[in-house]
Structure formats: structure tokens, C-alpha cells
Amino acid sequence: MRKISDRPIGVFDSGVGGLTVMKEIMRQLPEEKVLYAGDTARVPYGIRSAETVVRYSLEMVDFLVRKGIKLLVVACNTASASALTAIKERFDIPVIGVIEPGARKALETTRSKKIGIIGTEGTIKSNSYVHAINALYGNKPIVMKEHGAIHFDRYFEVSLGGLSIFTKACPLFVPLAEEGWASSDVAVLTAGHYLEGLKKEPIDTLVLGCTHYPLLKGVISRIMGENITLIDSARETVIEVKKALLQYGIEGNSLSGPLWTYYVTDSPERFIKVGERFLSRKIEQIENINVGG
Numbered sequence: 001m002r003k004i005s006d007r008p009i010g011v012f013d014s015g016v017g018g019l020t021v022m023k024e025i026m027r028q029l030p031e032e033k034v035l036y037a038g039d040t041a042r043v044p045y046g047i048r049s050a051e052t053v054v055r056y057s058l059e060m061v062d063f064l065v066r067k068g069i070k071l072l073v074v075a076c077n078t079a080s081a082s083a084l085t086a087i088k089e090r091f092d093i094p095v096i097g098v099i100e101p102g103a104r105k106a107l108e109t110t111r112s113k114k115i116g117i118i119g120t121e122g123t124i125k126s127n128s129y130v131h132a133i134n135a136l137y138g139n140k141p142i143v144m145k146e147h148g149a150i151h152f153d154r155y156f157e158v159s160l161g162g163l164s165i166f167t168k169a170c171p172l173f174v175p176l177a178e179e180g181w182a183s184s185d186v187a188v189l190t191a192g193h194y195l196e197g198l199k200k201e202p203i204d205t206l207v208l209g210c211t212h213y214p215l216l217k218g219v220i221s222r223i224m225g226e227n228i229t230l231i232d233s234a235r236e237t238v239i240e241v242k243k244a245l246l247q248y249g250i251e252g253n254s255l256s257g258p259l260w261t262y263y264v265t266d267s268p269e270r271f272i273k274v275g276e277r278f279l280s281r282k283i284e285q286i287e288n289i290n291v292g293g
């Protein structure tokens, strides 16, 4: 028999970007209650050390767990890259990050076995997508000498027995998306600059490894060419969430009451302004919270 759980799903992000994942949940799982927590007082996570990202993430997730969530989605790529293991160790609920679903889809998609990954400095430095793709490809774990080095400021190739992965951090894409400039000439110039190296490689698949990048899909596709398949981690992650809800027998069927509640660590004005653009709908239930003392 199909089991039902009235408890909410928790979505955690460093700020407003996770709303690209939220939007997918609204589309694919319209009967689920969701509590979204955005650490707007401490965003961006993408430029911080892994230790700091782990500490912030545990504080934010602790807040959501105390609210009684049944499953957690770590919507932030940077937090998924650095803090997923720590979160899974600390909390006893199903936890889904965005790295593995994106990595899986990239592997399913590529024909040339050459994949590009773009993300924040933190995500690229962690090599998390590289490790995830490598593991899913069935290779032995790799010890990367470059781990934590500064290979985020130029495109960087890793060869994994028959697979090649090219990575590049594109930090300015985040403020461009938040400013509403995702389709502007500035975005085209910026993307042209960041993607110059990747464009010369024979990749056929490019993972948008950051919450904000789906907003720049049009511009990225224009620079890379239409033959390159762009992988939207948000979409893939929610497909995985759907499977997990079924597997654990905790699907929701909320037909009344507020479905979506937002918690932010800074005052809500900017979140509402930028967020309504990201979501293409109104943000109504929103509260300011304090985490981490």
C-alpha cells in the first residue's frame, strides 16, 4: 500500500539559488510540503573554505531537522561538494545532494566520453563531480594530487581510463543571475571568457554544477554551441527525490494549507525580490531565522 507522510521536505541552500531546485520540486512534486532554508546572511558559500561550508551547512540543516523534515535536499552544489558526508553522518534522515544526480545524467548522456563541469570555486576545487563520475563509471577511487589546489582559475583536464573531464569555475555567473542580467551582453562576454578553454575541447556534455547556472542556459548554449547537451542538476536531483520518497514510503499528498515556507538568515527583502524572479511566482510564507548562535 502507498504510504503517506504529511511531514515536509527540507531544502537547504546558501541563499536564493536553491530556488532552481525548489522550482523543480513544485513542478515534479506539487503535493509535497517544503521548508526552504537559505543562508542569505552568509552567502556566497562558493568562495569559502570547505571547513566553513561544513560548519554553516550543519547549522542550517540542524534548523530544518528540528522542524521535523522527512527528507533533506542539499540544493547548493558547494554545500553538496563539501558537506554532504558530514550532514549524512550527523542526521538520521534521507539526504540527497545535487552532485551525484548531475554526474549520473552526464555519464548517461555523453557519447564522446568527454564531459565538462562548471561550478563555483569551492565545487571545482573539491573535485566532487570528478570523483562522482569516476565512481559511477566503475573506476577505482582516484587520489588526485591536485585536490584542493588552485585549478579552478583555468580549465583543467582529468583523464580517467577512457573518460576525460574538463572543469572550470565561473564565479561571476552567480551575481549575473541574481542581478537579472542572465541574458545580457555582459553575460555573453563573461561566458565567452570563462568557456573559451572548454569550447576548444571535444566535450559533448556540460554539467551546470551550480544552482544559478540554469538561468544562464541560453547564453551558455550560445557560446558552447547547440550540439553540447547541458545537464541541469536541479532537474535530475528532483527525479532522485521522487524515487527516494517512494522507496521510503514517505510521499506527501498535501492538498491544503501553505505548501511552501521559506526561512532566511538575513532580512527577507532581497530574497523575495530575486527569488520571485528565480521562481516565477510569489514568495509568501517567509521568516527570518538565527542559526549558529
Ligand code: DGL
Pocket (backbone or CB within 6 Å): 013, 014, 015, 017, 018, 043, 044, 045, 046, 047, 075, 076, 077, 078, 079, 120, 123, 174, 209, 210, 211, 212
Ligand atoms: N548555491 C551555490 C552553489 O550551487 C552558489 C552560490 C554560492 O556561492 O553560495 O554552488
